[in-house]
Amino acid sequence: MAVLDDLSGFEFEDVMEDVFRNLGFENVRQGKKTADKGRDILMEEVIDGTRRGVVVECKHTGAVGRPVIQKLHSAIATFNFDGPKRGMVVTTGRFTNPAQEYTDELRQRDDPHPVELIDGEDLREIADDIGLDLYNGRIEILCDETLRPYNAAADVDAPVREAFRDIENIAAAELSTPHSRVQFRPVVTVTANTNAVFETSVGVIHRINDRTRFVVHAGRGYPQVADDTVAALVTENLHATIDLDAEQFAQLFDDVDKRRFGQTQTEYKEWAVDRLQDYHTTTVTYTGDNNVTYNKTCEPNLSDISVQSIEAVYLPEVRQTTEIQQYSYPYEYYAAGPSRVTLDDGVHRCVHCETSDVDETYTYCPNCGAIACNSHIKTERVEQEPVCTGCAVTERFTLKTKYFYDEQNLKTFRREYADMPVHEKALENTLLAGGSVVAILLVVIGLLVTGGIV
Numbered sequence: 001m002a003v004l005d006d007l008s009g010f011e012f013e014d015v016m017e018d019v020f021r022n023l024g025f026e027n028v029r030q031g032k033k034t035a036d037k038g039r040d041i042l043m044e045e046v047i048d049g050t051r052r053g054v055v056v057e058c059k060h061t062g063a064v065g066r067p068v069i070q071k072l073h074s075a076i077a078t079f080n081f082d083g084p085k086r087g088m089v090v091t092t093g094r095f096t097n098p099a100q101e102y103t104d105e106l107r108q109r110d111d112p113h114p115v116e117l118i119d120g121e122d123l124r125e126i127a128d129d130i131g132l133d134l135y136n137g138r139i140e141i142l143c144d145e146t147l148r149p150y151n152a153a154a155d156v157d158a159p160v161r162e163a164f165r166d167i168e169n170i171a172a173a174e175l176s177t178p179h180s181r182v183q184f185r186p187v188v189t190v191t192a193n194t195n196a197v198f199e200t201s202v203g204v205i206h207r208i209n210d211r212t213r214f215v216v217h218a219g220r221g222y223p224q225v226a227d228d229t230v231a232a233l234v235t236e237n238l239h240a241t242i243d244l245d246a247e248q249f250a251q252l253f254d255d256v257d258k259r260r261f262g263q264t265q266t267e268y269k270e271w272a273v274d275r276l277q278d279y280h281t282t283t284v285t286y287t288g289d290n291n292v293t294y295n296k297t298c299e300p301n302l303s304d305i306s307v308q309s310i311e312a313v314y315l316p317e318v319r320q321t322t323e324i325q326q327y328s329y330p331y332e333y334y335a336a337g338p339s340r341v342t343l344d345d346g347v348h349r350c351v352h353c354e355t356s357d358v359d360e361t362y363t364y365c366p367n368c369g370a371i372a373c374n375s376h377i378k379t380e381r382v383e384q385e386p387v388c389t390g391c392a393v394t395e396r397f398t399l400k401t402k403y404f405y406d407e408q409n410l411k412t413f414r415r416e417y418a419d420m421p422v423h424e425k426a427l428e429n430t431l432l433a434g435g436s437v438v439a440i441l442l443v444v445i446g447l448l449v450t451g452g453i454v
Contacts, residue, residue: 007137012060013040015132016090018139018266019123021309022130025054029193029306042079053081059091066098069115073106076113087115094119131265138264141188141218141312145241147234147336149182149249149316156180156252159340160320160331163347167371168363169386178322178331181255184244184314186218186262187226187234190272191311194280196304198296205286206298212276218312220262223271229341230334234315237336244314258314265310273305317343325369327351352376352390367391367405378403381413400429 007015013030020043021028028043041056057072068089076087089095095103095117103115118126124134131140150156160178164170191213198206215231217224226234249256263271281299288294318340319332332344349356350373363377364370368391380387381402392403393410397417404410417425 007060009058009060011137012092013058015137015139015266016056016058017041017307018269019126019130019132020056021307022132022139022265023126027306027308029308030303051083053079053083053085054088055079055085056088056090059089059093061091062093063096064089064091064093064099065096066102069099069102069117072115073111073113076115085113087113088118089115090118090123092120092123133264138266141186141261141265143186143261143312143314144244145312146184146244146314147237147316148240148242149184149318149335150252151338153338157320159318159333159335160322160347163331163345164322167347168361169366170364170371173324173364173366173369176323178320180253181257181319181321182249182253182335183257183259183317183319185259185317187313187315188216188218188261188265188268189235189238189309189311189313190214190216190268191308192272192276193306193308194276194300194304195306196280196298196300198284198298200286200294200296201289202286205296206282206284208280208298208300208304210280214272216268216272218261218263218268219259223263223268230315233334233336233339233341234313237339238311238313240337241313253318261312265312269307269310272307272310273302276300276305277302319344322347327369327371329371347371350376352388365391380405380409382409398425398429402428 017028017030020041025043025045028041030041040058043054043056045052045054055072055076057068057075059068072087072089076085079085089099100117103117106114126132127134131142132138133140151158155161157178157180161175164175191211194208194210194212196208197204213235215226215234217226244258246256246258277300281297283295283297285293285295316335317332318335319330322329322331328346330344330346331342333340333342345356348358348360348362349371350360350362351370352372353376355373355375357373360373362371362373363386365372365377365386365388367380367387370376370388370390372388372390376389377386378389378392379385380392381404383405387403387405389403392405393407394401394403395410395414396402397413402413404413417428420428
């Protein structure tokens, strides 16, 4: 309990706010720090379908007496909550006998505003349950839940096979089973309310009443807010998490890796509050009573920002690599059952120029295994099948480059070309042949004009 003894009263309230949130209480927020009305923390609980308000008094002291309980009992009665209410006093120390006796009296007479007492011994037990390190005052993240890394209704490699489906000529390939790796990456979903009112002598000049929810990549290093597509993937699938059973997943994936949360839950809460404070800080222009225009920076207090929940979960990052002849094709994505967000699509990317335009057509070259864009795919002259410019053997015929799978096909065409009549040879370059016909016609017309025939 050494660190709790070293905390200030406000710091102790911060710790207890995190504790109650982890115990399952809802809408946990601190009262205003400017005036202690016996309501350090306000929160709600649902018991048998009934929502009840809870008023908490935090006492960072050696002993708590009866007057503190009586003061809280009065504060409960004036707490504006539509429904049943109760109170709670939590301390790092102990409760005096009169304090315990008064609490027992309230319970025995079935008082509508009962009070629960939590002392230092109780805190140690709670700490063990929620991962609170009493030596650093931080709540560790205890998480063994993950979004599902694959669609239970399909094979693990179904996404990568789907990716290959719209590649032209890919039916000519025999796709091997891809090498599959899954990394379980930690994320936290933070939900917070910001409520602040800014007033001057002319009245209210600015209000903030905002509920924010964002997803944060929670690995090592500074927290990173996930983009909208990843955030939607996480939040829309939080209801369908499963146990992170590494042994079970090792039977489905070639490699399984579980990353650690980089910081404590307390640190993510503090980071989120600082971020929201900066986000909501704005400068407001208003006119005073003297008709003078003023600018005022409206920055919410830390007490105006209430973190409602911090939900930790693992986000599977799956990377499947398919080997085809001399090329490797990676396909990487975040997974949540049948849903996914693509991170790296090496299937729809030209191996020769790195083109990855979604509107591009990609074609498989059966000669070397390349997948290439239209600029790097040609038609093989002998077999009339696709061949990429990276592996094709080339030679010019009738001033036009021809593409061949190998030297043998080139030799075969040379013999065919040698036996072709002139008009067929000319057709090996249709543009040249067409241009020649046009040129001849123009010469004939010119002669006819010159001779006065036309």
